Amino acid sequence: MTVLPLEGIRIADFGQIIAVPYTAQMLAWLGAEVILIETQERLTTRIWPPFAANEPGVNRSGGFNMVNSSKMSCTLNLRDPKGVALAKQIISVSDIVVENYSSGTMQRMGLGYEDVKRLRPDVIYLSLGAFGRTGPMKDLVGFHSVINLFSGLASVTGHKGSHPRIMGGLFPDAFSGCYCILSLLEAIYHRANTGQGQHIEVAMTEALGTLIPEAVMEYTLDGTEPKRVGNRHKNKAPHNVFRCLGVENWVAISVENDAQFKALAQVSGNPRWVSDTRFANPEARLSHQGDLEPLIQDWTSGLHVHDVVGRLQKAGVPAGPVLDSAQVLVDPHMVARGFVQSPDHPEVGPRPLGAFPWAVDGGQPGIARAAPLLGEHNQKVIQELLQVPDDEYTRLLDSGVIS
Incomplete structure (x- = not known):
């Protein structure tokens, strides 16, 4: 692709852990400019192992670098009103805001949808939570194991006569991220046609619930709960x-x-x-x-x-x-299709990543660059984009607003 479909779209990324960072990364690969707004007080995956060469460091985490390539990093102290004010300025010149803080966190900082809508009426704002942002469970915390179990998916996963099994890896995060991408592309299309923004909220439990249509169908038809069969199949053998x-x-x-x-x-x-x-x-x-x-x-x-x-x-x-x-990362078929790419990180070197699972006209967009260093783009974002003068930028640095 010579011209990427989301060029000209800017995203303010408040994503945490995996799901929303994965969403924003995919949109960055499609050409969007993604500004990851980080805070030293909550580095999450930056300080989680595994680390490159087993050497800890905020720029060396495999978990962070895996889902934040092609982004810019801007570090703000969001506990300081001046840091929040800078975040609002970034939002005011952005098309999309994505976040998956605990329910109410963005609102308490003055960065909730209603606050942001006053800054930019046509903003597209996506919130992701384990159980969504409405309903009696909206304030509950849930990571991938809880989400997997609550969605019903684990009830059909496991061996016959045994207990429910949680699927390995971070499957709920990546899969929920795909629904986030789909909903954001819909919202971009909607805004192009109507001029109106939207508030999208995605529940990870509901996203995973869409993976068991056969089990739901069986129950609604005759009240039968599917039995766990392990690696076997109810109709095929072997x-x-x-x-x-x-x-x-x-x-x-x-x-x-x-x-x-x-x-x-x-x-x-x-x-x-x-x-x-x-x-x-x-x-x-x-x-x-x-x-x-x-x-x-x-x-x-x-x-x-x-x-x-x-x-x-x-x-x-x-x-x-x-x-x-x-084996996936060196498989000749995967490599030949362009799924495996190795952006060169300034601190940990080239590392293979799984990229797009689809091709367009026989090709795939490249991963423009590796994940950013912590605060790597502070000057670019705050001085170039927001036009903050040198003396004010220095004061913000000295006071810890730019963390």
Whole structure:
């Protein structure tokens, strides 16, 4: 892309932790100018491990650098009225404000939607919370484990007869961030057509709740609560992961019909499986997964994972390797598509990041630059953008307003 779609859009980013920072980062990749407003009193992910080379530092956190690339950093003391006044000036020249502080925090600082709307009537203002900004639970705090459980997602995740399982990683944050991006793009389009801004509020629990439509449908149709089945599937068998040669090498195999099962039997050198009454049709295979899976495991355990995948895919059987994060970042397919990019950070050097999961006309926008150093763009934002003169800028520095 030579011209990015959000060029000319400025965002005041008050995001914390992962979800909203991820949102603003994606918009920065699309061309928006994102000013991350930070405060020394609340550095959150900047001081969270892991750190590059295991050396702690406010510019070395992997968690921060992963979701704040292509942004500018401006550090203000938001406990000082003068710091809040500068934040308001930044907002007044911004198109969008994004925040995920605890409910009421922005309002107490005088930076809530109604306050900001008086500064810029057409502002687009996004608030994200674990449970949203309205309703009886709006003031409750929740991180990814609570959100995962409350959304209903964990109720269908886990092994048969076992307890609910929380999905690994920071899945709720990134997924909620995608809904934030969608809603902000809608608001930009709305403002272009009407001249009106909007206040958007996203509940992370509701975002994750959209991932279980099948479970909701079953319950609303006949009152049935879906049962946890682990890596298995209620209609397909075999449907699981199987160990391959080496340490922690696994292949995922999913057989949907008799033709695919016949191909699996042939490829694995076990054509007699097809005539075995336990595996003769989908219903039989579902009932005898405990007999079938060890047989498949005996075959896969002696082969390299990509050998298994290659043979099955060639025969038309859905199969794929189970990759860990290190393998994703060097996978030839991921690299060839441009998903893996390595912006060069001034303190920790080039580090690979997962970028856009889509391509436009065969290409992807590049990650313009790595995550900013703490306060790296104070002068650019406060002096160049806000036109604060040198002597006043020095006084703000000396008094700790610019922190």
